Amino acid sequence: MAKIAITGIGIVSPSGIGKRQFWANIKAGRSFIKEITRFDASKYPSRIAGQIDELNKYSNISERLLKKIDAFSHMALIASELALKDGGIDIKDEDPNLVGIFLGNAIGGWLYAETELRDLYLEGREGVSPYMASAWFPAAPQGQVSIYYGIKGFSKTVVADRAGSLMALGYAAKVLNKNKLNMILGGGMEAPVTPYALLCCNTYGALSKNNTHPQEAYRPFDKKRDGCVIGEGAGIVVMEGIERANKRGAKPLAYISGYSATCDGVDRINCSGDGKELARAIKMALSEAKANVDEIDYISLDGLATDLWDDSEVKAIKTVFAGKLKDIPISCPKSMFGNLLGASGAVDMITTILAMEHALVPVTLNLDEPNIEGLNYVTREVKEHKINKALVISRGRGGINSVLVVEKGEN
């Protein structure tokens, strides 16, 4: 696979909107996990999350459009705008037939759906907004972004639980390799901080119940972990071929050089405990990137913060990197702002790109006592470290493994 350039970043997260604010908070190791205040969550086993307040403040979206869309589309529209601006792209100058959108999402837009379903039962079918049909489903943000910018090229939404957005980026890189599109907006979005979505996430059983200490709740790879904490947001990047980026004078922030995905195929919900399929995905991604194990300078971990998922992830990287692993810093920065589910992989890739730019490895919060010792965990303080090549791991329910190899850009 030819390397694909990433030339613009758009991030909408509990840790900040826009890459500067986001990185400042990531660098400082601040937690943005708080008690849920949007609705009464007092009866939920897990009632903490990474939330985004005042989304409207950052948005140029008209009231007319806002009433038709769910929060996850709103987040995707803001992230797309930020990415295009960061990449110096004026969409009016692009051939709309040669621009695509590849986004990942896990659960759809429930804030909108819940209110409308309530009205369906209270008022009958005429109580339901006609926009319900086009607002809730996982591909709605792709549709809204395409309408907003007049984008008409081949596009896809990937639904693969938490692995969706990393898979979307992988697919996007492969599609650009076919030279049938000039540019892709790639990434993902998720808005799970709603009464019904939170209920479903709680039922899944992988959420931390440490409601009394929200900032200490999400502790991947730690002995005292008891699950992840959900978060909301979007991460979208501008992707294009290197030649085109150079031609228009854009400095690539990073390159995607390898991608692979595998399935464990052992359980409806759980992954396999041996990490073998994840290890195979890592090896294939490295092979596609023509990268040796000793060339990887950082690994961004999935870190669901449950025994099975964390330990199998560690087994997988041990299988692939063996003795080299002690030299590779690893971390799970999403412990600061929550697991953005279908958007988590794209946000992890963005964090990794910013880590490369600043030569700093962000921390895993609350990793006080690793369950598996002997690894180069970055905890408590950011670590100065040059990163030229990195691995981003994103996994989904039922044992979906996706892995991306990212390389440092020109700045």
Added chain:
Amino acid sequence: MATKEKIKEVLVNLLKVKAEELKDGVALQESIGVDSTEMVESVIALEKAFGVKLSPKEITKSSSIDDIEKVLQSKFAK
């Protein structure tokens, strides 16, 4: 309130457009770029506001405020 003013008020509140964008003799598609889903919503809102039954064929994207007024007047006359 005159029928025409009430139609405009319903559409302004519903679609979040400005009153001055709605031109009496211009099709909704031309004046405010109304889409098909907005039309479905508008027909339901007008039904509720005027207490009449309307079919989506009677009021379309090509209808102007004047056209909508005529349709409603004909319903009142029945």
